[in-house]
Amino acid sequence: MPLFTRETEQVPCTVEVSHRFEALHAHVRFDNGAIIHPGDEVLVHGAPILAAFGELIVEKRQATITRASAVERLWTRLTGDFDFMELCEFSFSEEIKL
Secondary structure (H helix, E strand, O other): OOOOOOEEEEEEEEEEEEEOOOOEEEEEEEOOOOOOOOOOEEEEOOOOOOOOOOEEEEEEEEEEEEEOOHHHHHHHHHHHHHHHHHHHOOOOOOOOOO
């Protein structure tokens, strides 16, 4: 793993988009078994997939994985918990505030 440089790789993937009552999700599975690590970025190529209500769409695509450098991966591991805590700073309320 390079200390400061990033590497990219092209991988085949399967994209699944569900817009159903029982499941609302979008998943990407790498067909070659590639694994994503902290700090890595993934770009799935192709037009956006828009599923109408009640649909489940599965498509084969290509993706580019940009691997984080060793320094970026370490930084992501060290600061990742702080970013997670930002997600926890919310509340649900039925009250409408004006």
